Amino acid sequence: xxxxxxxxxxxxxxxxxxxxxxxxxxxxxxxxxxxxxxxxxxxxxxxxxxxxxxxxxxxxxxxxxxxxxxxxxxxxxxxxxxxxxxxxxxxxxxxxxxxxxxxxxxxxxxxxxxxxxxxxxxxxxxxxxxxxxxxxxxxxxxxxxxxxxxxxxxxxxxxxxxxxxxxxxxxxxxxxxxxxxxxxxxxxxxxxxxxxxxxxxxxxxxxxxxxxxxxxxxxxxxxxxxxxxxxxxxxxxxxxxxxxxxxxxxxxxxxxxxxxxxxxxxxxxxxxxxxxxxxxxxxxxxxxxxxxxxxxxxxxxxxxxxxxxxxxxxxxxxxxxxxxxxxxxxxxxxxxxxxxxxxxxxxxxxxxxxxxxxxxxxxxxxxxxxxxxxxxxxxxxxxxxxxxxxxxxxxxxxxxxxxxxxxxxxxxxxxxx
Numbered sequence: 028x029x030x031x032x033x034x035x036x037x038x039x040x041x042x043x044x045x046x047x048x049x050x051x052x053x054x055x056x057x058x059x060x061x062x063x064x065x066x067x068x069x070x071x072x073x074x075x076x077x078x079x080x081x082x083x084x085x086x087x088x089x090x091x092x093x094x095x096x097x098x099x100x101x102x103x104x105x106x107x108x109x110x111x112x113x114x115x116x117x118x119x120x121x122x123x124x125x126x127x128x129x130x131x132x133x134x135x136x137x138x139x140x141x142x143x144x145x146x147x148x149x150x151x152x153x154x155x156x157x158x159x160x161x162x163x164x165x166x167x168x169x170x171x172x173x174x175x176x177x178x179x180x181x182x183x184x185x186x187x188x189x190x191x192x193x194x195x196x197x198x199x200x201x202x203x204x205x206x207x208x209x210x211x212x213x214x215x216x217x218x219x220x221x222x223x224x225x226x227x228x229x230x231x232x233x234x235x236x237x238x239x240x241x242x243x244x245x246x247x248x249x250x251x252x253x254x255x256x257x258x259x260x261x262x263x264x265x266x267x268x269x270x271x272x273x274x275x276x277x278x279x280x281x282x283x284x285x286x287x288x289x290x291x292x293x294x295x296x297x298x299x300x301x302x303x304x305x306x307x308x309x310x311x312x313x314x315x316x317x318x319x320x321x322x323x324x325x326x327x328x329x330x331x332x333x334x335x336x337x338x339x340x341x342x343x344x345x346x347x348x349x350x351x352x353x354x355x356x357x358x359x360x361x362x363x364x365x366x367x368x369x370x371x372x373x374x375x376x377x378x379x380x381x382x383x384x385x386x387x388x389x390x391x392x393x394x395x396x397x398x399x400x401x402x403x404x405x406x407x408x409x410x411x412x413x414x415x416x417x418x419x420x421x422x423x424x425x426x427x428x429x430x431x432x433x434x435x436x437x438x439x440x441x442x443x444x
Contacts, residue, residue: 032441043183045159050439051188053254059180061147061410067102075127079111084121084148085129095371100128101135106144108136110149115174116161122148134176143192149199150185150437154430160182167207185438194434198443206429213418213425220418229360232353232401233390235282244255247388249366259393263385265349266342269313273334275302282306283327283335285317291324292412293359306334307341312351315339318379322368328355338382349389353397356404 046055062246074097078088094413103109103123111133112120122144129135137143150156159182164172187195233250234242240254247259266281280335309315310332319323319338327339329349334342344351357363367384371377392400435441 031441032435035439035442041183041185045155046183046185046438049420050187050442051187053112053185053439055141055183056180057180058068058184061142061184061186062108062179063139064176065104065135065137066104067135068131069097069100069102069128072097074100074102075125076100077109077123077125077127077129079109079114079119079121079129079133081111081114081118081353083153085109085123085125087127091129095391097128097132101131101133103127103129103135104137106138108144108147110134110174110179111175112135114174115167115179116157116164116172118144118152118157118168120151126146134179136179138368141189141315142186143196145188145196145200146192146437147184148189149196149433153434155434155439156182156440165281173199191444193303194263194443199433199436202432203429206425208424211421213422217415217418220411220415224408225291225361227407227411228404230357231404232360233362234358235392235396236400236432238405239285245388247390249362250388250390252393253390257390259386259388260348260391262387264345265389265391266314266344266354267410268310268381268385269307269341269343271308273308274302275306275334278302278306279333280308281331281333283309283315283333283339285319285325287334288315288317288325288327291359291364292408293326293328293355294412297331302334302336307335308332308334308338309339309341310343312344314344314351314358316342316357316384318381318384320377321371321379324359324361326355326359328352338378347394349391349399350394350401352401352405354389356401363387 035050038050039049041047041049041055043055047057049065067130069166076088076097077085079085087162104126105124107123109121109123111131119305160174163178163182164174165178166172184371186192219290233253235254237254242252245251245259245331250259253259274281282300282302284298286298286303287296287300288294289296309329312328313329315327315329315335317323342354344354366387367379370383371379391397436443
């Protein structure tokens with residue numbers, strides 16, 4: 028994957044501590060000499076709304092949250108630099124390839140002289156420059172940091188000759204495109220592996236493990252045929268909702284938010300979640316089901332006691348009827364999630380109704396068979412998860428290589444002449 032590149036023959040001290048040594052024929056100039064702020068306000072509603080992502084730069088906005096009017100928004104031309112002044116230090120900036128408008132809260136800049144805007148796009152999104160943007164930003168705490176035009180203007184910009192700027196930009200366009208394609212292929216494989224796991228779970232909880240078992244009609248549309256010796260019971264007879272509430276703030280019990288549960292897998296994700304107001308209490312072996320946007324399939328089997336977001340329904344299973352792990356797998360199955368999601372109310376924040384969920388029929392094998400199915404799903408899911416983890420690690424290595432390559436090219440650590 029890695030290629031050895033030659034270095035420039037001669038380097039010099041840039042005179043800027045954080046920039047260090049640079050190729051001897053490169054310049055360092057303050058950004059105010061390269062860019063001028065462009066404040067061209069739209070007087071039309073017929074404009075393309077753009078947004079700035081800290082991950083991908085300037086894109087056509089996909090968000091539904093926008094002002095009631097685009098009049099007064101800032102016009103953006105191709106090759107303009109757009110900076111979200113609140114997120115510059117996190118990468119909230121980039122070069123626009125579109126003509127459109129952005130929020131008045133953003134800053135829009137155009138070049139004063141002929142330079143490669145694409146080279147500068149790559150340069151400004153390196154960690155070295157993001158750290159400098161953080162130092163130049165004003166504010167007491169990171170959440171309130173702002174990098175205004177006068178602050179950006181004081182940032183020293185590293186400038187090779189124009190022909191080298193263009194060569195570096197072209198080189199990075201090609202290399203990063205190839206890396207992005209490799210990442211996309213691995214992400215597609217991860218999606219297929221997750222889909223395979225969903226199919227595995229769905230089949231196991233509705234048909235069991237014996238391919239030759241005689242079947243009967245369950246009488247329930249979402250379930251279909253089930254083994255003859257299985258039964259069907261309403262969820263409310265298999266598990267009851269735990270309705271114990273606790274104050275979330277300063278609670279000694281660990282808090283679990285919606286963001287702590289990975290969609291469609293039930294895996295716990297370590298994040299820092301701040302909670303206020305009332306939370307739901309849960310105990311070991313309780314099953315949590317995310318009623319907000321149920322299509323996300325946020326289902327979790329608790330390994331210890333704690334408190335969770337009120338957007339979770341907490342179920343305590345009747346262990347003489349259903350194994351908690353098997354119950355979790357049923358709730359996590361694609362067919363069940365699709366059924367519940369079809370019943371939601373609310374357009375922007377769709378929620379499932381607890382009574383509707385409780386009224387649904389579940390396929391139930393004998394307890395001993397439930398355990399066998401749960402063990403099978405765990406073993407097969409572990410193998411799939413290991414394959415997914417390997418692909419995720421490969422993606423992380425590609426992303427690290429991409430960042431390193433960009434940094435080396437735009438800072439003159441490698442010579443592309």
